[in-house]
Each structure stands twice: as structure tokens, then as C-alpha cells.
Amino acid sequence: MDAYGQSKLANVLFAYELARRVEGTGITSNAVHPGFVSTNMGRDNGWFIHKLIRLAMRFSGISPEEGAQTILYLATSPEVECVTGKYFYEMKPVKSSAHSYDLDTARRLWQVSEQLVGLLPSQLGLHPA
Numbered sequence: 001m002d003a004y005g006q007s008k009l010a011n012v013l014f015a016y017e018l019a020r021r022v023e024g025t026g027i028t029s030n031a032v033h034p035g036f037v038s039t040n041m042g043r044d045n046g047w048f049i050h051k052l053i054r055l056a057m058r059f060s061g062i063s064p065e066e067g068a069q070t071i072l073y074l075a076t077s078p079e080v081e082c083v084t085g086k087y088f089y090e091m092k093p094v095k096s097s098a099h100s101y102d103l104d105t106a107r108r109l110w111q112v113s114e115q116l117v118g119l120l121p122s123q124l125g126l127h128p129a
Contacts, residue, residue, distance in 0.1 A: 010109055012087060012096050017106040019085030028084035030074055031096065034067035 015031040022029065073091045074080055087096035099105070 009097065009099055012100040013102070013106040013109050014113070015087075016085055016100065017110045020106075021110075023084070028074075028080075028082065030080075030084060031087045031100075032070050032074065033087065033089040033094075034070060 012031040015029045018029040070088050070091050074083075074088060083093070086093040087100070088094070
């Protein structure tokens with residue numbers, strides 16, 4: 001679960017950093033919390049965790065179609081076509097975790113990502129934030 005939480009934080013940090021780097025271009029970047037979507041998540045974490053997650057999903061999970069609604073809204077609605085650098089839940093901007101607003105961490109994540117994929121900002125056509 002720690003790795004899962006770190007990966008979700010990285011997604012939000014990256015979306016915010018991308019929004020800063022493409023500011024003024026008409027490109028938008030937002031992060032989305034889809035909700036507790038009933039998927040196969042946890043199926044490889046041992047039988048107990050798998051059963052526990054399946055039980056929780058049965059009582060409080062939403063369908064993948066419901067989980068996709070905010071993503072579809074952001075991709076298609078004229079209401080949010082210029083909104084960028086936000087975190088959305090149930091088609092509304094909400095505050096994300098305090099850690100997700102750390103500019104130094106976001107910049108470092110971006111730099112490490114560039115190194116891992118072997119690209120420079122100039123190759124991406126983006127300006128450093």
C-alpha cells in the first residue's frame with residue numbers, strides 16, 4: 001500500500017508540474033481521483049488481502065464506468081477546457097494532499113523522469129517551471 005500511495009502522489013505531482021511547464025500553451029494537465037473503483041486491484045497480494053479488497057469493493061466500490069466519469073468530464077466538457085493544475089474528484093476541483101503541493105519535490109520528480117527516459121526539456125518543447 002505504501003508503494004501504491006507513493007505512485008498516486010507521483011501522478012499528482014507530475015500533473016501539477018506539467019501544468020506549470022505548459023502554462024500559456026492551451027494544454028491542460030489535471031489529476032483525478034476516480035473513487036474506489038471495483039477492479040482487480042490487490043488480486044496478486046495474497047488471498048487474505050485479495051478477499052478483503054473484494055469484500056470492500058462489493059459494499060463500497062463503484063463501477064469502472066462510474067470511475068471514468070470525471071476523466072471523461074475533463075476531456076470533453078467546455079466548462080473545464082481552460083482549467084489546469086487542479087485535482088478533481090466527482091467532477092469538482094478539490095484539495096489534494098499537502099505533499100502534492102511541494103514544488104521542489106515536483107521538480108525533482110520531473111528531473112528524475114527526464115533522466116530515466118533520456119529526454120531533455122528542449123526535446124519535449126517545454127520550458128522549465
